[in-house]
Amino acid sequence: MLTSIAGQSVIVTGGSKGIGKGIAKVFAAKGAKVVVAARGLDDAEATAKEIRHAGGAAIAHAADVSNWESVQALVATAVATFGTVDILCANAGVFPQKKIIELSPEDWDQVLDTNLKSTFLCVKACIPVFEKAGKGRVVVTSSITGPITGYPGWSHYGASKAGQLGFLRTAAMELARYNTTINAVMPGNIITEGLQDLGQSYLDGMAKAIPLKRLGKVEDIGNAALFLASQEASYITGQTIVVDGGQILPESAEAIDSI
Numbered sequence: 001m002l003t004s005i006a007g008q009s010v011i012v013t014g015g016s017k018g019i020g021k022g023i024a025k026v027f028a029a030k031g032a033k034v035v036v037a038a039r040g041l042d043d044a045e046a047t048a049k050e051i052r053h054a055g056g057a058a059i060a061h062a063a064d065v066s067n068w069e070s071v072q073a074l075v076a077t078a079v080a081t082f083g084t085v086d087i088l089c090a091n092a093g094v095f096p097q098k099k100i101i102e103l104s105p106e107d108w109d110q111v112l113d114t115n116l117k118s119t120f121l122c123v124k125a126c127i128p129v130f131e132k133a134g135k136g137r138v139v140v141t142s143s144i145t146g147p148i149t150g151y152p153g154w155s156h157y158g159a160s161k162a163g164q165l166g167f168l169r170t171a172a173m174e175l176a177r178y179n180t181t182i183n184a185v186m187p188g189n190i191i192t193e194g195l196q197d198l199g200q201s202y203l204d205g206m207a208k209a210i211p212l213k214r215l216g217k218v219e220d221i222g223n224a225a226l227f228l229a230s231q232e233a234s235y236i237t238g239q240t241i242v243v244d245g246g247q248i249l250p251e252s253a254e255a256i257d258s259i
């Protein structure tokens with residue numbers, strides 16, 4: 001049993017759908033007050049409403065995490081509504097699939113801005129709040145794709161996800177003076193709206209390649225994020241947790257077939 005996070009103020013970027021929605025619901029179920037942030041206000045509001053109907057505390061806020069002014073406004077809204085930001089879950093991300101030969105410089109920038117630059121912007125905007133409070137927590141949603149594995153069509157995505165880990169190792173050192181930790185969850189294949197867009201044959205193929213023989217649930221990532229935000233994880237910083245059902249382990253197709 002982890003020490004309660006009830007009453008803590010949490011920003012979840014990309015909280016309207018998928019993994020972010022899972023994180024928002026897991027934290028809200030433990031009594032945290034959640035700011036659900038995404039570009040689409042309707043979806044964010046629907047998630048916040050779902051949380052409120054279940055007895056939790058949540059508001060929706062429209063933000064584009066690749067835009068500095070928008071991120072500053074998000075943090076200001078969280079502080080104005082809930083008094084502070086105790087926990088930042090920098091989760092928003094996109095994963096359009098395109099091979100390098102077809103990838104334009106603009107495609108590259110869009111993915112790097114949304115997935116990597118956003119992580120820097122969200123952390124930067126929260127630093128004055130963490131400094132004032134004398135504490136803070138950051139949980140980044142990275143991926144196994146990039147830091148550990150590769151997949152055709154995701155060179156830009158993989159670079160952004162590996163880049164987040166490069167960022168967090170130095171950020172962990174800089175944030176330590178504000179009694180703030182930063183760690184990352186590295187999901188394998190988790191069933192979300194975004195992943196379902198890749199089609200059933202992709203989902204079926206992936207499930208076969210995972211030792212636990214199923215795709216992950218958004219709550220699997222929410223629970224790992226909850227641990228990293230907990231009092232019990234207060235001496236962990238600059239680290240990562242892979243949550244992938246063993247997906248990165250098999251050395252060959254034979255290895256997975258022989259389970």
Ligand code: NAP
Binds near residue numbers: 095190
């Ligand atoms: P998803 O279902 O497509 O949801 C993405 C969320 O991010 C939505 O709430 C979306 O809302 C928001 N978003 C996208 N661009 C944004 C922007 N510029 N500003 C603010 N919000 C933005 O995706 P997901 O599968 O849950 O993925 C979430 C995170 O997990 C990503 O960082 C992804 O890389 C990572 N991840 C996912 C998997 C997986 O298997 N699903 C595996 C590894 C890592 P709007 O479109 O309304 O803005």
